[in-house]
Amino acid sequence: MSIKKTGGLAGIVAGETAISAAGGAHNLEYRGYSIYDLAEHCIFEEVAYLLLYGALPAQDQLDTFMERLHAQRDLPKALKGVLEQIPADTHPMDVMRTGVSLLGNLEHESESHDQYAISERLLATLPAILAYWWNYAQNAKRIECTSDAQTIAGHFLTLLHQKPDVRLHVRAMHVSLILYAEHEFNASTFTARIIASTLSDFYSAVGGAIGALRGPLHGGANEAAMEIISRAKNPDDAAQMIRQMLENKDLIMGFGHRVYSEADPRNRVIKDWSKRLCTENGQPMLYEISETIEKLMWEEKNLFPNLDFYSASVYHMMDIPTPLFTPIFVMSRVSGWAAHIFEQRSNNKLIRPNADYTGANGLKFINIEDR
Ligand SMILES: CC(C)(COP(=O)(O)OP(=O)(O)OC[C@H]1O[C@@H](n2cnc3c(N)ncnc32)[C@H](O)[C@@H]1OP(=O)(O)O)[C@@H](O)C(=O)NCCC(=O)NCCS
Structure with missing residues (x-):
């Protein structure tokens, strides 16, 4: 069998998805909707709902979704304790990875805490995971992890700056979160799908995706x-x-x-x-x-x-410190990762490609004392 050689799998179609179309005639669409319409008319929560549940929410669906997110913003005490232990010179992407991993220990995936519940919990808590650690590491300040801000965009900016944020900045943050939410088989999403394909748990898939996103050729x-x-x-x-x-x-x-x-x-x-x-x-x-x-x-x-x-x-x-840029990408892309994990699980096949071996063959074995 001949194997087409393509560095970094460029141009290879590695599977099917109904979540987004990137490139080609459609430019960029999430579940069939142009990103231009979504960025102009939606708040981030509408787009997250679209990705997680497959359709744009009606007003009452959006209201209950946002109420659920609002109600689960606070962090478990044990997680705050761990965040306080993380040194100030740690890269914030490592903090996000640790936060997700610890949450997986405290609230592991089960029948009563399923993939949808975990996705919503992560959307609700990631802003506080970052802002709690940042405020503690920079100013030794233990902030409240809840806020009156209605949306994830406003909530994050409020926690970070410790004051209600400028309206224009909140709108800009919505747009940014919408644009970052989903992008087909990018490296981090593909990582999440590979991990999900082994039937591993949800937190492992998201933790691995955060690791892939961290690099400067991707989110960094x-x-x-x-x-x-x-x-x-x-x-x-x-x-x-x-x-x-x-x-x-x-x-x-x-x-x-x-x-x-x-x-x-x-x-x-x-x-x-x-x-x-x-x-x-x-x-x-x-x-x-x-x-x-x-x-x-x-x-x-x-x-x-x-x-x-x-x-x-x-x-x-928006006065956001540079090291926090990529973690904001995580707060948004977790919606896309979640949708891809659901999709992978719904029709799972282990992702395990072949490699073209280029090493030596048939070497004569030498006992350790003779090497
Ligand atoms: C995104 C990226 C990884 C895509 O890489 P790719 O499809 O593998 O393309 P290549 O790295 O093979 O690039 C093709 C050529 O363009 C050059 N190139 C690509 N991106 C470049 C960049 N940002 N700056 C300078 N040169 C660049 C490469 O050096 C290469 O030149 P060569 O043919 O002389 O060796 C690449 O463009 C890049 O490294 N960009 C900077 C990181 C970045 O912004 N990442 C976020 C992506 S959303």
């Missing part, structure tokens, strides 16, 4: 992009820096995509928000620097910004 790119943007003093400086990086064959994080070849459809939405927030905050320079980098990357490499590039300035304008 938004933090890495911020690091690049913030090094430039002005657009000219940015152009010089990027030219030098390209000459050094460095990767410019936040550019390029495995699935798209001309543009990331999510970019135009987040780019608009970046412009709006940078202008409103009186910091147009950050946007100008970002746009200069975008133009140059297209001229020099035919590469376009992906969702992570302008997300960096959007979060920065």
Whole structure:
């Protein structure tokens, strides 16, 4: 049998999904709905409901869903205790992974706490897992894990900043969470599906997905992009820096995509928000620097910004510390991961590909004392 060799499984169709279509004629749709409509008209909870339960909620369904999420925001005492033990210099993605893992020890998957209940509990608690640890590690402050904010977007910003957040920022956060929620067979989602395919538990699948998302070629790119943007003093400086990086064959994080070849459809939405927030905050320079980098990357490499590039300035304008960027991706993508775990389990087949062996054969065995 001949095996087609493709680095990193590029271009390989590895299964079927009815959750989202990325690339091709549909650009990007979640369960048939364009991300442009969802980002413009929905709050994140509507999109999470769509992903988890397969259809957009009616108002009463959305209300009860949000009531359930609201009621389970607090963290178990044991989890708070563990979060307090995690050193301040830990990467927040490790905190998210630990938080999910510990929750799996405290509230393990069972008939009475099934995959739907766990998905909702994770959506409800991930903001507090991050904000509780962050506030404790930075300021030795034990924050309340509940808030009056109605939505996950507002709740997270309120817990993080310890004050009710600006309306515009809450809306921008909804848009960001919607755009990050789902993206077909990306590395972290595929990881979750592989783990689910072994009939492992829900928390293991999500924990593994967090590990995959952490890397800068995947979710970690938004933090890495911020690091690049913030090094430039002005657009000219940015152009010089990027030219030098390209000459050094460095990767410019936040550019390029495995699935798209001309543009990331999510970019135009987040780019608009970046412009709006940078202008409103009186910091147009950050946007100008970002746009200069975008133009140059297209001229020099035919590469376009992906969702992570302008997300960096959007979060920065909301006063979100850079190390927390990728964990926000987790708060959102957990909805997509959950939908894929459900789908994998509903028609399961162990995911176990073959490899093309390139090592030695038929070596003569040598006893340990003779090696
Ligand atoms: C997303 C990504 C991993 C896709 O990778 P891929 O499909 O495997 O594409 P490749 O890495 O093979 O890239 C093809 C070429 O473009 C170059 N390239 C791709 N992305 C680049 C980037 N961001 N900066 C500079 N060069 C880049 C590669 O170096 C390679 O050049 P070569 O042919 O001279 O070796 C890649 O574009 C990347 O590393 N981007 C930066 C990280 C990032 O933003 N990740 C978030 C994705 S949503």
